[in-house]
Structure formats: C-alpha cells, structure tokens
Amino acid sequence: MPAGGRNMLKFAPFTTLLLLILAPSLLAEKSKCDVCKDMTKHFMEHFNKTKGHNFGGGNTAWEEKSLGTYATSETRLVEIQEKTAKKCDYKCGSLLEDQEEFLEEWFFKRQDKTDLFEELCVDHLKRCCLENRWGTDCKECPGGVVSPCSGKGRCLGEGSRDVDKQAGTCQCNNGYNGTLCDSCRDRYVRVGEDCEECSKLCKSQKCTAPGPKGCVECRMGYEMLEETGCTDINECEREGMGCGDPLENCVNSAGSYECVCKKDYKRVDGKCQLEDLYASEDEEDEPTEGAETKEIESKDEGDGKLPDEGSEEGDDFESDDYEEVIEPEKSGDVEPKISVDDSINYSETEASGKDEL
Numbered sequence: 001m002p003a004g005g006r007n008m009l010k011f012a013p014f015t016t017l018l019l020l021i022l023a024p025s026l027l028a029e030k031s032k033c034d035v036c037k038d039m040t041k042h043f044m045e046h047f048n049k050t051k052g053h054n055f056g057g058g059n060t061a062w063e064e065k066s067l068g069t070y071a072t073s074e075t076r077l078v079e080i081q082e083k084t085a086k087k088c089d090y091k092c093g094s095l096l097e098d099q100e101e102f103l104e105e106w107f108f109k110r111q112d113k114t115d116l117f118e119e120l121c122v123d124h125l126k127r128c129c130l131e132n133r134w135g136t137d138c139k140e141c142p143g144g145v146v147s148p149c150s151g152k153g154r155c156l157g158e159g160s161r162d163v164d165k166q167a168g169t170c171q172c173n174n175g176y177n178g179t180l181c182d183s184c185r186d187r188y189v190r191v192g193e194d195c196e197e198c199s200k201l202c203k204s205q206k207c208t209a210p211g212p213k214g215c216v217e218c219r220m221g222y223e224m225l226e227e228t229g230c231t232d233i234n235e236c237e238r239e240g241m242g243c244g245d246p247l248e249n250c251v252n253s254a255g256s257y258e259c260v261c262k263k264d265y266k267r268v269d270g271k272c273q274l275e276d277l278y279a280s281e282d283e284e285d286e287p288t289e290g291a292e293t294k295e296i297e298s299k300d301e302g303d304g305k306l307p308d309e310g311s312e313e314g315d316d317f318e319s320d321d322y323e324e325v326i327e328p329e330k331s332g333d334v335e336p337k338i339s340v341d342d343s344i345n346y347s348e349t350e351a352s353g354k355d356e357l
C-alpha cells in the first residue's frame with residue numbers, strides 16, 4: 001500500500017470524529033426560513049402526490065357519503081403528515097408538530113386558495129420573505145423584485161428575514177461591478193447588456209472591445225495589426241532584433257524570443273562555446289536549466305512573463321498573474337525543434353474570437 005493510503009487510514013477515525021462534531025453545527029446553520037421552506041416543501045410534495053388519489057378501494061358513493069371526498073379527508077392529511085415527518089430532519093419535524101393546527105386549517109379550508117409557503121412561512125410565522133425581498137420588513141432587493149442586481153448578480157439574504165451585514169446587497173457575477181451590478185469591472189468591456197473580458201494581449205488589459213483587436217495598446221512583444229489585432233512580434237525575423245551571434249539559434253515565443261546555442265555548443269560566460277566532449281558526458285542527461293539559453297526579458301510590467309495562449313484561465317484572471325511562459329526547448333546540445341509556426345500558433349485561436357482572452 002502506498003504511503004498516502006496508509007496515512008488516510010490512520011486519519012480516518014479523526015475525520016469521522018470531525019464530521020460528527022461538525023454535522024450538527026452545519027444543520028444549526030440552516031436559517032429559520034430554510035427550516036420552514038423545507039417543511040412546506042416536503043408537505044406540498046406529498047400533498048401533490050396524493051392529488052387525485054381515493055380511499056383505496058375506489059371512491060364508491062358510500063365512501064364519499066360517509067367519509068367526504070378524499071381530497072379534503074382526514075385520511076389524506078394523516079398520510080401527508082406521516083410522509084412529511086419521515087422526510088423531515090429534527091427542526092423540520094418540530095415545526096411540523098408545532099404548526100399542526102395551522103396545517104390542518106389550511107388543508108381543510110384553503111388548500112385550493114392559498115400557497116402554503118406564503119401563508120405559513122411569510123405571513124404567519126414571518127420567517128421568510130417572498131422572492132427577491134429581504135430583511136425584517138421584506139424590502140425589495142436593489143433594482144426591484146423583477147430583475148434585482150440588473151440580472152447580473154445575486155441579492156444576498158434574498159427570501160429570508162434574517163439580517164446579516166451583507167443582506168440586501170448585490171453580489172455581482174464575474175466582470176460586473178457597482179451596487180446594482182450595472183457597470184463593468186476593470187479589464188472588462190461592455191458589449192450590449194454584458195461585460196466581456198479584455199484580451200490578455202492588451203497592455204494593462206484596457207480595451208474598447210473584446211478580443212485582441214479591441215486593445216487600446218498591446219502588451220510588450222506584441223504589435224497591433226489591422227487584421228488580427230495585437231499579434232506576437234517574431235523578433236527573430238525582424239531586422240536589428242533577434243540574436244546577433246551566428247552560433248545561436250533564435251527561437252520566437254509568444255511575446256518574446258530566446259537565443260539558444262547551436263548543436264554541440266554550450267553557453268559559457270554568456271557566450272556559445274564548443275562543448276568539451278569529455279566534460280559533457282555526465283552533464284548530458286541533466287543540462288543545467290538556463291545555462292545554455294539566454295532569455296530575452298520583456299520589460300513590460302517587470303516580470304517578462306506572458307500568457308499561455310492555449311490556457312483557459314477563466315474568470316479570476318489578473319493581469320499580474322502571467323505565470324505560464326511558453327518555453328522553447330532549452331537545450332544547447334540539440335537543435336531546437338520548435339518552429340516559428342508552432343510558437344505563434346495562438347494567433348489562430350485569437351483571431352477566431354472564441355478564446356477566453
């Protein structure tokens with residue numbers, strides 16, 4: 001058994017203990033409104049299930065006459081109450097018992113007229129609010145009950161009379177900002193009703209439209225082209241750029257490039273020199289990282305790191321987070337296998353506009 005498996009077994013009793021301690025406190029977190037909501041939900045489930053049922057043997061005229069119709073019969077109520085009690089946890093069960101009279105009254109007199117949840121949990125017990133209302137007085141959520149938070153966020157504490165300090169405020173979806181979620185966050189741009197993320201190829205991710213064409217300015221190592229927007233500069237093919245040493249191969253990468261020593265050459269004191277074949281024998285398997293490669297640092301925003309175009313980092317991307325660098329093959333011994341086309345592969349995905357940048 002691997003060490004990890006043994007550790008897990010060792011800790012299993014502890015985890016179980018932890019769960020036993022935590023479980024009741026997790027249940028305790030259920031708000032009074034949630035308890036009432038649960039109870040009425042279970043009750044209504046069984047109410048719905050028994051709709052159209054009869055006394056079992058088929059409603060004979062005799063049964064109807066002596067017992068009343070099944071729909072409003074004691075028999076049906078008892079059945080619903082029993083099934084609800086089975087589904088209920090402790091608090092839900094107590095509430096079911098406490099509200100027995102209220103439930104009876106609703107069942108016999110108003111089952112076709114009012115909504116049980118609304119009547120019991122909202123109006124009678126005052127534990128809940130109707131949808132998109134919050135707090136002791138069931139105030140409307142920001143932006144109104146029809147489309148609170150501009151439809152771009154969640155109204156916290158909605159539906160409950162419990163008040164915590166965030167209740168009645170909007171928690172905006174990714175990319176949205178403002179008390180009504182009606183503005184776009186930094187690095188997002190408005191497109192109709194929505195906010196879309198600026199391309200990661202934009203400098204400081206300011207843009208006028210999504211995609212690399214919408215950038216106000218391009219990141220270091222990229223240039224604005226009419227057709228594709230911000231596009232990687234192939235420094236290796238630019239005059240006056242790339243690598244000067246004829247013993248080096250120039251390897252372009254997204255936003256940058258590298259100078260790699262040609263086959264049989266190694267970087268010593270910054271220069272490519274013919275390798276000592278004897279010395280290289282034991283080094284061959286583990287070439288020292290960076291020893292043969294001279295990396296050209298991008299001066300943009302200090303870190304010189306660039307987004308990996310293939311990655312879908314999604315929503316919580318921050319511009320300071322460029323951690324994935326497209327690394328060309330780092331070996332002075334072998335001719336780099338990366339072709340220029342491979343390393344600028346991203347531009348296709350960018351141009352398609354479907355990427356997450």
Ligand SMILES: *[C@@H]1O[C@H](CO)[C@@H](O)[C@H](O)[C@H]1NC(C)=O
Pocket residue numbers: 041042044045048
């Ligand atoms: C019961 O039925 C009504 C109407 O058919 C429906 O709106 C409601 O969601 C159902 N409730 C449950 C808990 O199944």
Ligand SMILES: *[C@@H]1O[C@H](CO)[C@@H](O)[C@H](O)[C@H]1NC(C)=O
Pocket residue numbers: 177178184185186
């Ligand atoms: C959200 O808006 C506030 C005020 O309008 C602003 O100070 C803040 O920087 C914005 N946040 C983001 C992430 O855009």
Ligand SMILES: *[C@@H]1O[C@H](CO)[C@@H](O)[C@H](O)[C@H]1NC(C)=O
Pocket residue numbers: 310341342345346
């Ligand atoms: C381009 O990138 C895609 C996904 O990022 C990959 O599947 C494909 O093989 C790449 N094409 C080339 C020519 O490298």
